[in-house]
Amino acid sequence: MTAYHTILPEQVTTWVRAGRTTQFPVGAGATIKVGDRQIAVFYFHRTDRWYACQNLCPHKLENVLGRGLTGEQDGVPKVACPLHKRTFSLETGANLNGDCPPLAVYPVTIRDGEVFVGIDD
Numbered sequence: 633m634t635a636y637h638t639i640l641p642e643q644v645t646t647w648v649r650a651g652r653t654t655q656f657p658v659g660a661g662a663t664i665k666v667g668d669r670q671i672a673v674f675y676f677h678r679t680d681r682w683y684a685c686q687n688l689c690p691h692k693l694e695n696v697l698g699r700g701l702t703g704e705q706d707g708v709p710k711v712a713c714p715l716h717k718r719t720f721s722l723e724t725g726a727n728l729n730g731d732c733p734p735l736a737v738y739p740v741t742i743r744d745g746e747v748f749v750g751i752d753d
Protein backbone atom coordinates (compact mmCIF):
# COMPACT_ATOMS: atom_id res chain seq x y z
CA MET A 633 0.00 0.00 0.00
CA THR A 634 1.16 3.50 -0.76
CA ALA A 635 2.55 5.37 2.19
CA TYR A 636 1.17 8.86 2.36
CA HIS A 637 2.94 11.68 4.14
CA THR A 638 2.30 15.38 4.44
CA ILE A 639 4.30 17.61 2.15
CA LEU A 640 5.18 21.07 3.40
CA PRO A 641 5.64 23.84 0.82
CA GLU A 642 9.40 23.85 1.34
CA GLN A 643 9.54 20.09 0.68
CA VAL A 644 7.93 20.23 -2.77
CA THR A 645 10.15 18.93 -5.54
CA THR A 646 7.46 18.47 -8.19
CA TRP A 647 4.27 20.37 -8.92
CA VAL A 648 1.77 17.97 -10.50
CA ARG A 649 -0.80 19.52 -12.81
CA ALA A 650 -4.24 18.53 -11.58
CA GLY A 651 -6.36 20.33 -14.19
CA ARG A 652 -7.89 23.68 -14.92
CA THR A 653 -9.53 25.51 -12.04
CA THR A 654 -12.81 25.45 -13.95
CA GLN A 655 -12.77 21.64 -13.97
CA PHE A 656 -13.11 21.43 -10.19
CA PRO A 657 -16.42 21.54 -8.38
CA VAL A 658 -17.11 24.39 -5.97
CA GLY A 659 -17.57 23.25 -2.40
CA ALA A 660 -16.80 19.64 -3.15
CA GLY A 661 -13.82 17.48 -3.98
CA ALA A 662 -12.26 15.86 -7.00
CA THR A 663 -9.68 13.12 -7.05
CA ILE A 664 -6.53 12.92 -9.12
CA LYS A 665 -4.06 10.06 -9.49
CA VAL A 666 -0.39 10.72 -8.98
CA GLY A 667 1.51 7.51 -9.58
CA ASP A 668 -0.15 5.01 -7.27
CA ARG A 669 -1.45 7.73 -4.97
CA GLN A 670 -4.94 9.18 -5.03
CA ILE A 671 -5.11 12.80 -3.96
CA ALA A 672 -8.35 14.65 -3.23
CA VAL A 673 -8.42 18.32 -4.23
CA PHE A 674 -10.91 20.81 -2.80
CA TYR A 675 -11.83 24.37 -3.65
CA PHE A 676 -13.41 26.58 -0.98
CA HIS A 677 -15.23 29.30 -2.85
CA ARG A 678 -15.95 31.51 0.17
CA THR A 679 -12.29 31.89 1.05
CA ASP A 680 -10.94 31.26 -2.46
CA ARG A 681 -8.57 28.66 -1.03
CA TRP A 682 -7.49 25.29 -2.40
CA TYR A 683 -6.56 22.19 -0.39
CA ALA A 684 -5.34 18.69 -1.15
CA CYS A 685 -5.14 15.56 0.95
CA GLN A 686 -4.86 11.83 0.53
CA ASN A 687 -8.06 10.34 -0.82
CA LEU A 688 -7.64 7.35 1.49
CA CYS A 689 -9.63 7.61 4.70
CA PRO A 690 -7.47 6.23 7.52
CA HIS A 691 -10.50 4.88 9.37
CA LYS A 692 -11.28 1.88 7.13
CA LEU A 693 -8.73 2.54 4.39
CA GLU A 694 -11.28 3.43 1.74
CA ASN A 695 -10.49 5.83 -1.12
CA VAL A 696 -13.46 8.09 -0.55
CA LEU A 697 -12.43 11.45 0.90
CA GLY A 698 -12.71 13.21 -2.46
CA ARG A 699 -16.44 12.52 -2.22
CA GLY A 700 -16.65 13.90 1.30
CA LEU A 701 -18.62 16.89 2.48
CA THR A 702 -16.58 20.02 3.08
CA GLY A 703 -17.10 22.70 5.68
CA GLU A 704 -15.42 24.64 8.44
CA GLN A 705 -14.98 24.01 12.14
CA ASP A 706 -13.83 27.00 14.21
CA GLY A 707 -12.45 28.53 11.03
CA VAL A 708 -10.59 25.37 10.04
CA PRO A 709 -11.46 23.96 6.61
CA LYS A 710 -12.45 20.33 6.90
CA VAL A 711 -13.67 17.32 5.00
CA ALA A 712 -16.03 14.68 6.36
CA CYS A 713 -15.62 11.14 5.14
CA PRO A 714 -18.81 10.06 3.35
CA LEU A 715 -18.75 6.63 5.00
CA HIS A 716 -18.65 7.20 8.78
CA LYS A 717 -18.33 10.98 9.03
CA ARG A 718 -14.85 11.20 10.54
CA THR A 719 -13.78 14.77 9.87
CA PHE A 720 -10.29 15.98 9.10
CA SER A 721 -8.61 19.35 8.95
CA LEU A 722 -7.55 20.21 5.44
CA GLU A 723 -4.80 22.42 6.88
CA THR A 724 -3.08 19.87 9.13
CA GLY A 725 -4.79 16.58 8.26
CA ALA A 726 -5.74 16.07 11.93
CA ASN A 727 -8.82 14.03 12.74
CA LEU A 728 -11.18 16.54 14.38
CA ASN A 729 -13.73 14.14 15.85
CA GLY A 730 -11.93 10.96 16.75
CA ASP A 731 -8.61 9.25 17.07
CA CYS A 732 -7.83 8.35 13.48
CA PRO A 733 -4.30 8.97 12.25
CA PRO A 734 -3.91 12.29 10.44
CA LEU A 735 -4.27 12.64 6.69
CA ALA A 736 -1.36 13.58 4.51
CA VAL A 737 -1.98 17.06 3.13
CA TYR A 738 -0.33 18.71 0.16
CA PRO A 739 0.34 22.27 -0.95
CA VAL A 740 -1.74 23.56 -3.84
CA THR A 741 -0.86 26.44 -6.10
CA ILE A 742 -2.67 28.05 -9.01
CA ARG A 743 -0.79 29.24 -12.09
CA ASP A 744 -2.49 30.67 -15.15
CA GLY A 745 -5.79 29.01 -14.31
CA GLU A 746 -4.20 25.60 -13.70
CA VAL A 747 -4.19 23.73 -10.39
CA PHE A 748 -0.92 22.16 -9.24
CA VAL A 749 -0.40 19.86 -6.25
CA GLY A 750 3.02 19.71 -4.62
CA ILE A 751 4.68 16.36 -3.99
CA ASP A 752 8.22 15.35 -3.10
CA ASP A 753 9.09 12.85 -5.80
Ligand code: FES
Pocket residue numbers: 689690691692693694713714715716717718
Ligand atom coordinates in the same frame (compact mmCIF):
# COMPACT_ATOMS: atom_id res chain seq x y z
S1 FES B 1 -14.00 4.95 6.18
FE1 FES B 1 -13.91 7.10 6.51
S2 FES B 1 -14.88 7.40 8.42
FE2 FES B 1 -14.95 5.26 8.11
